Amino acid sequence: MSSGEKTQTGSQSGRSDIRKGIENAKVFQLPATGRNDAKQQEVSEDRRFIYRDDGIWRRNGDGAPYFICGPVEVLGESRDEAGQNxxxxxxxxxxxxxxxxxxxxxxxxxxxxxxxxxxxxxGGLTLGAGPKAKAAFLEWLASLQSSQRARSVTKIGWHRFGGGDVFVLPDETLGETSERVVLQTLDREASLFGVSGSVEDWKLQIGALCMKNSRLIFAASCAFAAPLLGLLGEEGGGISFKGSSRLGKSTALRVAASVCGGTPQNGAGGYIRSWRSTSNGIESTALASCDVLLPLDEIGQLDPREAGEIAYLLSNGQGKARASRTGGARTVARFRILFLSTGELGLADLNREAGKATKAGQEVRFADLPADAGHGRGLFEDVHDHDTPDAFARHLRVVTGQYYGAPLRAFLLRLTDELRMKGNDVIQDRLRGRMAALTAQWLQSYPEASGQVRSVAARFAMVAAGGELATEYGLTGWDNDTPGVMAEICFAAWLAERGTVGRREDEQAVAQVRDFIAKNGEARFERWVDPVQGDAAQSEESQPPGERFRTQNRAGWKRWMKGEEGKHEWRYFLTAEGMSEALSGLNRRNATQTLIETGYLMPGKNKNSTVISPPGHRNIRAYEVKASILGTEEGDR
Known part of the structure; x- marks a missing residue:
């Protein structure tokens, strides 16, 4: 059976262009049942209905028959693997x-x-009007039966039937299977996977302009890498181009979208979605983008209060659990998503705006990549004979409006053919081996790199592998190693922006305690000054600065005492409640251990905390923090 089942037909010229240059491409379509042939009569033997060239009619006893609808062919009955739908x-x-x-x-x-x-x-079918025609139409539908069968699925992307893998798009199924596979949903959405131009057009008009531009090649490679998520069993996630306006972020998003599809009205821009949505809306969008790239423009439109939740939703590939109308559990939406985003703000900025801490897991799943390539041309390194970056961006906007959609279909057609001929294990081992080699190469100077950094490196490596595979298939016009080189440049930029190869929680622990002390000062840390006797009482150094605030809602004490080098400084003692508040959102045990390892927290003899006796209190257990955590020798003096 075939590799390209058509489920909706418009102009067929685009289809032949897609397959141009792809060897041994075959198009499969089950034979259509004609309106007047014997097989059509088998579909419905109900004598209540009359089939004519001008449509379907309902007999009316002794009266004249009345019109139900225009001619309709019944190609078969569909159901899913469980015998449902x-x-x-x-x-x-x-x-x-x-x-x-x-x-x-x-x-x-x-x-x-x-x-x-x-x-x-x-869809342009003529329907009969009036209550009798509507009722007869439902009668006709209920009477229909067919011996032909098709397999129904409720979402696009990879599906496995009878040992074979197929990739379902709204209007085409790519791959080999014993039965026809069709997308069947209760709610129909307009297909954004339009095709305009051929693969050669895309290579010459868009792919060639990506050359020498790390962010453009990386963006296009993301589109080719998205279908690899399911094959490799990788977790979902995404990358966001972060930077000020007018850098070219939206242009990179259009380049990535042009690989996948578009609409006649907006070109590749029609494939791009907006962040302006609720978490429920994003879930629906993700379900309609399973196993393909999801481009999302301007994260600043997202409600900051939902940013963290949506980051987890997209990467975990699982929607919310909801109750049905009867109180039972609805089927949870599941999907695999690689998304590419743009915005002037990053995820941490949105969380901060909402008064929330950014968890390390969110950062790993949602990697902020600096959009500025550092060459004085915004996102671009090379503008290819254009006078300015703005002129180059305008040109890319024009060509992405003319050529889109063909590369993804050609990529999937070739990939499904390879899976059929070589088997999943061969393709998976090859891709995983390439990803491991790239990750090892990029991190060879960072043997201490944390698992978080390695996870992001693996995602960037998967993007590179997708771009390299598309290049091998002859779909990009790039050199074979170009996607890997450009992905390495982008990964280095992400790592530099992150500032550390260690665990983000370690840095967050220090930062949160520092911010807590700096923000609250004497407003929440009660002074603890020991009486000074003898000549030392006359020393200016031995006297603390004057009091500036009256302590309320105490989180601990600040004690004026000699430090390790003999100089007087404030030493901060946080109560258990105060430390919990300072480390909100983090694992307290792990965070305090990090503070000890960095030298900012002085542990007691047997515990992380120590026993103190401030004025008016006896034997209180508290966490002793050095003033050096504030970044100055004098603390907040």
Whole structure:
């Protein structure tokens, strides 16, 4: 069977362009059932209905028959692997003669039928008017049966049937399987996977301009890498181009989108989604983008209060658990997403705006990549004979509006052919080996790199592997090692922006305690000054600075005492409650151990805390923190 099942037909010229240069490409389509042939009569033997060239009619006893709808072909019945989600695969021609094919869930027939009538009418099918015609239309649908079978799925992306892998797009199924596979959903969304131009057009007009530009090649490689998530069993996640406006971030997003698809109205820009949504809306968008790149523009439009939750939702690939109308549990939405984002703000900035701490896991899943390439041209290193970066960006906007969608389909067609011929294990081992080699190469100077850094390196390496595979397939026009070199440049920029190869929690522990002490000072740390006797009482150094605040809601004490070098300084003693507040959002045990290892926290004999007796109190256990955590020898003097 085949590698390219069409489920909705418009202009066919784009399809042939997609397969140009792909050897041994085959297109499969189950034979359509004609309106007047014997097989069509087998589909519905109900004598209540009359099939004519001008449509389907309902007999009316002794009266004249009345019109139900235009000609419709029943290509088969569909169901999923569990024997659920039954539906009908219908075909019809619109008023311009274009053929449409769509699978409709039988659940749509249970109500008044308005949804299925609306979708058929939207596809150009003529429907009978009036209550009698509507009721007869539902009668006709309920009577339909077919011996032909198709396999239904409810989301795009990879699906495995009978030992074979297929990739389902809204209008095409790529790969080999014993049965036709169709996308069948209760709610239809407009397909954004349009095609304009050929692979050669994309290579010459867009791929060639990506050369010498690390961020553009990395963005395009993300589009080729997204389908590899499911094959490799990698976790979802994403990368966000972060930087000030007018750097070219949206241009890079359009380049990535042009690999995947677009719309006639907006070109590749029609494939780009907006961050302006709730977590429920983003979940729906992610479900419609399973196993393909999800480009999201301007994260600043996202509600800061939901930023962290959405970062986890997209990367974990699992929607919210919800109750059904009867109180039972609904099926949880599951998806695999690689997303590419833009914004002037990063995830940490949004969390800070919402008054929340950024967890290390969020940073790993949502990597902020500096958009500025550092060559004085914003996101670009080379503008290819254009006078200014702005002129180059405008040109890319024009060409991405003209050529889009062909590279992804050609990539999936070639990949599914390789999976069929060589087997999943061979392809997976090869890709994993390349990712491991790239990760080891990038981190060879950082043997102490934490697991968090290695996770992000692995994602960047997967992006590189996707770009290299597309280049090997002849889809980009780049040199074979170009995606890997450019991904390494981008990873180095991310690592420099992060500032450490260690665990983010370690840095956060120090930063949060530092900020807590600096922010609160004497407002929450009660003074503890020991009486000074003899000549030392006359020493100016031995006297603490004057009091500036009255302590309320005490978090601990600040004691004026000699430090390790003999100089007087404040020493901070945080109560257990005060330390918990300072380390909010972090594991307190791990964080205090980090503070001890960095030398900022002085442990007691057997515990991380020590016993103190401040004025008016006896034997209180507290955490002793040096003033050097504030970054100056004098503390907050």
């Amino acid at each position: 039954w539906g009908l695969l219908l075909a019809w021609h619109d008023r311009d003669g274009h053929r449409h094919e769509e699978a409709f869930a039988r659940a749509l027939f249970a109500g008044d039928g308005n949804e299925i009538r609306s979708r058929l009418a939207d």
